[in-house]
Amino acid sequence: MTNATSAPAKTGLMQLAPYIFFYGRCEEALEFYKAALDGTYELQRNGDSPMGHSVPEAFQNKVMHATFTAPGVSFMASDGRGPQEIDPEAGNISLALTVNDRAKGEQVFAALSDGGKVKVPLDDAPWGGRFGIFDDRFGLEWMMTSP
Numbered sequence: 001m002t003n004a005t006s007a008p009a010k011t012g013l014m015q016l017a018p019y020i021f022f023y024g025r026c027e028e029a030l031e032f033y034k035a036a037l038d039g040t041y042e043l044q045r046n047g048d049s050p051m052g053h054s055v056p057e058a059f060q061n062k063v064m065h066a067t068f069t070a071p072g073v074s075f076m077a078s079d080g081r082g083p084q085e086i087d088p089e090a091g092n093i094s095l096a097l098t099v100n101d102r103a104k105g106e107q108v109f110a111a112l113s114d115g116g117k118v119k120v121p122l123d124d125a126p127w128g129g130r131f132g133i134f135d136d137r138f139g140l141e142w143m144m145t146s147p
Contacts, residue, residue, distance in 0.1 A: 012100070013099065013100050013101060013104060014097060014098065014099050014100070014104075014108070015097070015098045016095060016096070016097050016098075017074060017075060017076055017095075017096045017098075018075045018076070018093050018094075018095065018096070019075070019076045019077070019078070019093065019094040019095065019096040019143055020075055020076070020077045020078075020092060020093050021077070021078055021079070021080045021086075021092040021093070021094070022063075022077060022078070022079055022080075022086075022092070023079060023080050023084045023085070023086060023092070024059075024062060024079050024080075024084075025079070026043075026062065026063035026066060026077050026078060026079040027043070027062075027063055027079075029077065030043070030063075030066055030068060030077065033068060033070070034068075034070075037070035037071075037073055038070055038071065039068055039069055039070030039071075039073065040068070040069055040070070041066050041067060041068040041069070041077075042066065042067050043063050043064075043065065043066035043067075044063070044064050044065050044066070045060070045061055045062065045063060045064060046059055046060050046061070046062050046063070046064045046079075047060035047061060048064075049064045049065075049126075049127075050126035050127060051064075051126060052064075059079065062079035063077065063078055063079045064078060064079075065077075065078055066078065076096055094133075094140075094141040094142065094143050095140060095141070095142050095143070096142075096143045096144075096145070097112075097142055097143070097144045097145070098144075098145045098146070099144065099145070099146045100146075100147070101146070101147070102130070102146050102147045104146075105122065105130060105144065105145075105146025105147070106122060106146070108144070109122045109132055109134070109144050109146075112134065112136050112142055112144075113134040113136065113142075114137070115136075115137035116134055116135045116136040116137045116138075117134060117135045118132070118133075118134045119133040119134055119135065119141075120132050120133040120134075122144060122146070125145075129145055129146060129147050130145065130146045130147065131143070131144065131145050132144050
């Protein structure tokens with residue numbers, strides 16, 4: 001079994017993990033979950049990323065991407081692109097799908113986004129591989145990565 005913070009095993013084609021947005025409180029949340037669940041985390045700050053120049057100055061030191069693991073628990077997290085209140089009606093969780101095959105990734109992206117709204121087309125990402133974001137026809141936000 002692989003955990004959500006690593007690349008999918010070569011024998012597995014896809015891997016799904018929750019991606020939680022904390023809108024300015026990510027590091028605080030990670031510390032809370034670390035203590036409560038006896039976990040660990042790794043993070044990258046906005047200012048240290050290839051896209052750091054596009055993030056507001058006040059958010060340069062905030063979390064661009066983090067991985068959290070504890071016994072039986074794993075998720076990814078971020079502060080998002082700027083502060084905002086967490087709206088329980090809108091939610092703050094996306095589904096992060098990693099597909100190990102480029103052609104299969106394009107097929108899955110097209111199928112899941114059909115009838116929904118593509119926010120970021122599946123394209124080359126500054127950190128390598130391909131990345132895209134869409135809402136499916138049921139309103140769930142998906143963040144997809146492939147080679």
